[in-house]
Amino acid sequence: YYLSNRHLEVDSSFTVDHNSGFMAISNDDTIIAIGVLKCDKITIYEISTGDLLINVEGGQRSGFWGSLYFLSGENHNNALVELRVTEMIKSKTKNSIVRLWDLGFRPTINEDGDVSDDDEEEEKLWESKRPAGNGTVHYAPCGDELLIFTAENPKEDKNPRRGISSSLVEGGKVAADSTIQWVERSTGKVQHTVQCGKWATKTVVSKNNRYVALGHFEHCTVYDTETRSLVATIQSPDPNEVYPIVPIAFVHNDTWL
Numbered sequence: 001y002y003l004s005n006r007h008l009e010v011d012s013s014f015t016v017d018h019n020s021g022f023m024a025i026s027n028d029d030t031i032i033a034i035g036v037l038k039c040d041k042i043t044i045y046e047i048s049t050g051d052l053l054i055n056v057e058g059g060q061r062s063g064f065w066g067s068l069y070f071l072s073g074e075n076h077n078n079a080l081v082e083l084r085v086t087e088m089i090k091s092k093t094k095n096s097i098v099r100l101w102d103l104g105f106r107p108t109i110n111e112d113g114d115v116s117d118d119d120e121e122e123e124k125l126w127e128s129k130r131p132a133g134n135g136t137v138h139y140a141p142c143g144d145e146l147l148i149f150t151a152e153n154p155k156e157d158k159n160p161r162r163g164i165s166s167s168l169v170e171g172g173k174v175a176a177d178s179t180i181q182w183v184e185r186s187t188g189k190v191q192h193t194v195q196c197g198k199w200a201t202k203t204v205v206s207k208n209n210r211y212v213a214l215g216h217f218e219h220c221t222v223y224d225t226e227t228r229s230l231v232a233t234i235q236s237p238d239p240n241e242v243y244p245i246v247p248i249a250f251v252h253n254d255t256w257l
Contacts, residue, residue, distance in 0.1 A: 014050025017043055024068035026077045031105075033068050033080055042068070042082065044103060056101060056122050060086045066096070071141055071185070078103045081147065083139060098139070098149070100125040100188060126188035137178070138202050141185070142225055143209040149181040150200040150214055180214065180223060194228050196221060204257075206250040213247035213257055220245040222257065 016034055020043070023034040031053065034043050040058035045051065064085040071079035080101045087095040102123045130151065139149040178200040182192040201215040205225070213222045218241050222232040234257070236245055250257055 012050075014045070016045065017041075021065060022067055024070055024080070026070045027072055028077065031077060033070070035063070035066055035068055035082070035084065037064060039063050040084065040086065042080075042101075053105075054103065054122055056080075056103070058082070058084060058097070058099065058124075060084075060097070062086060064088055064093075067138070069139070069141065073144055077105045081139070081141075096130040098128045098130065098183075098188065100185070125186075128183075128188045137200060139183075140203045140205045140212070142182075142205045142212065145185050146191075146225075147183045147185050148203055148205060148212050148225065149183055150196070150203050151179050151181055152199070180212070180228075182225075182228070192228055194223070196223070201244050202246050204247040204249060206254040208254050211250065211254065213250070215244045215246035217244055218242065220247050220257075 017036050019037045019039070020034045021037040023032055025032050025047070030047055032045050032047055033056075034045070035041075036043060040060035040063035042056040042058075044053045044056065046053055066082060066084040068083075069081045070077070071081060073079060078101075080103055082099045082101060083096065084099070085093050085096045087093075102125055104121045104123065137150045137152060139147055142148045177195050177198055180194045180196050180200070180203075181190050183190055196214060197216055199217060204213045205211070206213075210225060211222050211231070212225050213220060218236055220234040221230060222234070223229065224231050234245065247257060
């Protein structure tokens with residue numbers, strides 16, 4: 001459903017797959033990508049008409065929740081990053097995959113110089129599998145060349161902290177330290193990895209791409225994206241806080257978080 005900004009009334013609507021889950025809208029607001037659950041598929045629709053443009057098939061036998069992100073740049077309607085959980089055990093992520101898709105929305109110029117829109121043909125530029133215990137939690141683009149991910153490591157802590165969700169605890173042990181990963185956008189290869197403490201959640205990059213903020217239980221951390229060093233820790237003002245402190249956005253020319 002599309003709501004009027006002025007009156008919050010439904011302007012238009014169209015029907016999508018009944019197992020539709022997570023979604024993203026292109027930077028120019030013309031197309032919407034929707035991750036379909038119970039299979040490994042993304043559906044791409046034109047927003048103005050509701051027409052189904054393409055089905056993007058990932059090739060795995062199953063697919064669960066994840067996230068989608070259209071990258072900015074010259075081909076902003078084509079570069080789509082997908083994070084997809086492909087296997088779960090006891091309601092917890094076992095395996096996940098990160099992919100970069102080229103959706104193929106480009107006009108074709110024929111021999112006469114005429115421009116025609118041929119059928120779109122998507123291409124998987126790269127795929128990075130995240131094995132059990134090393135699942136990607138969240139990611140954000142950093143400039144035109146990097147993606148920054150948070151990921152869980154397959155270690156254990158025999159002394160779980162108060163307030164950690166029971167879904168992270170198994171047999172009195174907590175899934176251990178998380179990492180920040182600097183990933184090359186064009187290839188999906190990890191360039192740098194930095195330990196960032198127990199369990200990291202949402203990843204937010206500043207508008208000038210200089211800083212990245214991560215949410216943790218009881219605090220939030222800020223890292224320099226160039227030096228990869230910790231530059232600030234934001235503690236909850238409540239000394240009894242046991243929940244995650246989640247960053248939302250950098251504002252006021254990146255001087256406030």
